[in-house]
Amino acid sequence: MADAPGSGRVFERLCVVGLGLIGASVALAARRGGGVGTIVAYDASAAVRARVVELGLADIVADTAAEAVAGCDHVVLCVPVGAIGAVAAEIAPHLAPGAVLSDVGSVKGAVVEAVTPHLPAGVAFVPAHPVAGTEFSGPDAGFAALFENRWCILTPCEASPEAAVAGVRALWEGFGARVDTMSPAxxxxxxxxxxxxxxxxxxxxxxxxxxxxxxxxxxxxxxxxxxxxxxxxxxxxxxxxxxxxxxxxxxxxxxxxxxxxxxxxxxxxxxxxxxxxxxxxxxxxxxxxxxxxxxxxxxxxxxxxxxxxx
Amino acid sequence: MADAPGSGRVFERLCVVGLGLIGASVALAARRGGGVGTIVAYDASAAVRARVVELGLADIVADTAAEAVAGCDHVVLCVPVGAIGAVAAEIAPHLAPGAVLSDVGSVKGAVVEAVTPHLPAGVAFVPAHPVAGTEFSGPDAGFAALFENRWCILTPCEASPEAAVAGVRALWEGFGARVDTMSPAxxxxxxxxxxxxxxxxxxxxxxxxxxxxxxxxxxxxxxxxxxxxxxxxxxxxxxxxxxxxxxxxxxxxxxxxxxxxxxxxxxxxxxxxxxxxxxxxxxxxxxxxxxxxxxxxxxxxxxxxxxxxx
Ligand SMILES: NC(=O)c1ccc[n+]([C@@H]2O[C@H](COP(=O)([O-])OP(=O)(O)OC[C@H]3O[C@@H](n4cnc5c(N)ncnc54)[C@H](OP(=O)(O)O)[C@@H]3O)[C@@H](O)[C@H]2O)c1
Ligand SMILES: NC(=O)c1ccc[n+]([C@@H]2O[C@H](COP(=O)([O-])OP(=O)(O)OC[C@H]3O[C@@H](n4cnc5c(N)ncnc54)[C@H](OP(=O)(O)O)[C@@H]3O)[C@@H](O)[C@H]2O)c1
The missing domain is CATH 1.10.3660.10 (6-phosphogluconate dehydrogenase C-terminal like domain)
Incomplete structure (x- = not known):
């Protein structure tokens, strides 16, 4: 994590996994807001990765999830809820110490259950859910203003360090969202x-x-x-x-x-x-x-x- | 009825009864489209009548339903479905011979049943339902473009003369609507x-x-x-x-x-x-x-x- 909320830069290197409607919007909002330094992207679909390059959604488009998350101080999983556990297992060994892991899944209890067992020591998990969307999907559907004036709900665990929660909050506030916290249930x-x-x-x-x-x-x-x-x-x-x-x-x-x-x-x-x-x-x-x-x-x-x- | 559809003027004197969202939109669309000569308005509510004057929705705002419909070759009832029968009974004795009566009610079977017993000889009834609306009500909610590119369904009775059906169809087409016909049921x-x-x-x-x-x-x-x-x-x-x-x-x-x-x-x-x-x-x-x-x-x-x- 870089500076304190409000001072601009929140994370140095952001990795977005899953570049659909939400992931592409996160990348675009992050680029526009200036809250992150480098933006790294990874999607399981080669066609999506190619499209991400064409659309210029990220600075780096990685070929594997492992490569994508390496060295990132923030990783946001923007894949369907049913895939979040598997992606967490896949990236866990490659997460940088001190990194903050988050997601955007529309369900939180099941996501916390699926991710927690894979979490390496020294990595904080701060689950998030931006309450915003459209009926479209895929990288072309993304737009930077999607989260403006919308709520983003964080459901931090007791173990989540305060600084990690503050970082995720600052990032979403930088996207124009209003942030609230509550329990996953x-x-x-x-x-x-x-x-x-x-x-x-x-x-x-x-x-x-x-x-x-x-x-x-x-x-x-x-x-x-x-x-x-x-x-x-x-x-x-x-x-x-x-x-x-x-x-x-x-x-x-x-x-x-x-x-x-x-x-x-x-x-x-x-x-x-x-x-x-x-x-x-x-x-x-x-x-x-x-x-x-x-x-x-x-x-x-x-x-x-x-x-x-x- | 004036000229044939397409030639511009469809009715000489149009009476709109009930100046809520739909009635006000009918008046505005009729004024804009040029399909009618004079527009007469009547609403049971004195406050609505006053507002109709302020908004300039009609050429004449009458104080009674009887006065309003007198001499009109077309009368459209734009009141709630449950009030259509009572309004029909009230205006029936005052309808001009040869006039075409219509309505905009969202239900058609019950409206046909409620209106038919009151219909004087020589007056045609052509029920209509514009499938268009918003969640707002009252005369201020009306706008001329409400019916553009929307369907208006006519449910003519067997007794409705062809010319009367053609007139109502031409009026709604002049509002920008697409017209379809089917049975009330x-x-x-x-x-x-x-x-x-x-x-x-x-x-x-x-x-x-x-x-x-x-x-x-x-x-x-x-x-x-x-x-x-x-x-x-x-x-x-x-x-x-x-x-x-x-x-x-x-x-x-x-x-x-x-x-x-x-x-x-x-x-x-x-x-x-x-x-x-x-x-x-x-x-x-x-x-x-x-x-x-x-x-x-x-x-x-x-x-x-x-x-x-x-
Ligand atoms: N859409 C909304 O309204 C909305 C609102 C708030 C939160 N969310 C949440 O946001 C998340 C993403 O939704 P979305 O609407 O952005 O979906 P989307 O447009 O379908 O995008 C999901 C992307 O993730 C990729 N993906 C799937 N499995 C993967 C894996 N194992 N590793 C890497 N990438 C993978 C998909 O690739 P393929 O195309 O190859 O499957 C697709 O490109 C979901 O958890 C959803 O609950 C959605
Ligand atoms: N809104 C829609 O989306 C929509 C769409 C298609 C068709 N329709 C149909 O259109 C008709 C009117 O709906 P609306 O949305 O325009 O309603 P509205 O905005 O509430 O307007 C109805 C107007 O009729 C007046 N009225 C009531 N009883 C009357 C009576 N006995 N004599 C004269 N005026 C009377 C009302 O006055 P008060 O305020 O004093 O009651 C009000 O000004 C209904 O039959 C409805 O089914 C509505």
């Missing part, structure tokens, strides 16, 4: 309701629509502007990433899905029995939550999300 | 899956999130960018409008919700038993639907819907 519960169950529901309704006999697929597509369209965007998210999320955050997802289903039974009953007052009351309450999200700056109030100007 | 089924169930699901998950004890409301709001945010936009839609939709399209909504729940049980089981291949297969299929929607121009592919530029 609490993170997984919060994200189950704010992200994982919404994705599951979106995948499900788009799947249901695709299998109807009474309404054709082309009708679904034509008339999607009535609300369905927003679900399709979420349901277009990367299949590998989301498979790994559901395989690795099962308990919290099933718990939150259970709550959702209980509430949906009550709502179904209101529709069946024509309970207009009950419907109106719920619909009024939910409107207030939207207002709060706009108020704290996590969304624009512009009609149509500015779609008209896109 | 089929409309209600298509919209149940593309719009009504998605709204119900969005209202439900936002409601569930608001009632958790393990995750606070402020955490839900802070970390909404993970996917939840898109649901809150949908769940911020007008409570009166949506109560009326669910009260008036009960059968189709319950039918589609039943399908959704069957599929969700299967998906829940995949998560519970860690069926990664099953999850991956579904997630890959749903991605293709999104691609089709972008391909037919009902959405932009821009990352984040251009939110970054908003």
């Amino acid at each position: 609490h993170h997984d519960l919060v994200l189950a309701i704010t992200s994982h169950v919404p994705h599951l529901i979106a995948y499900n309704i788009v799947g249901t629509a695709a299998h109807l006999e009474t309404v054709t697929n082309s009708e679904v597509i034509k008339f999607s502007a009535g609300g369905f369209r927003d679900f399709t965007r979420i349901a277009a998210s990367d299949p590998t990433m989301w498979r790994d999320v559901f395989l690795n955050n099962r308990e919290a997802v099933l718990e939150m899905l259970g709550r959702f289903l209980e509430d949906l039974s009550a709502l179904q009953r209101m529709v069946r029995f024509g309970d207009g007052d009950g419907l109106f009351e719920l619909f009024t309450k939910t409107r207030a939550i939207r207002t709060s999200i706009v108020a704290v700056g996590q969304e624009t109030a512009a009609a149509d999300f500015g779609r008209r100007d896109a | 089929h409309h209600d089924l298509v919209l149940a899956i593309t719009s009504h169930v998605p709204h119900l699901i969005a209202y439900n998950i936002v409601g569930t999130a608001a009632h958790l004890e393990t995750v606070t409301n402020s955490e839900v709001i802070k970390f909404s960018a993970g996917g939840f945010r898109d649901f809150t936009r949908i769940a911020a839609s007008d409570p009166t409008m949506w109560r009326d939709v669910f009260l008036n399209n009960r059968e189709a909504v319950l039918e589609m919700l039943g399908r959704f729940l069957e599929d969700l049980s299967a998906l829940q089981r995949m998560v519970r038993f860690g069926d990664g291949d099953g999850l991956f297969e579904l997630f890959t299929k749903t991605r293709a639907i999104r691609t089709s929607i972008v391909a037919v121009g009902q959405e932009t592919a821009a990352a984040d819907f251009g939110r970054r530029d908003a």
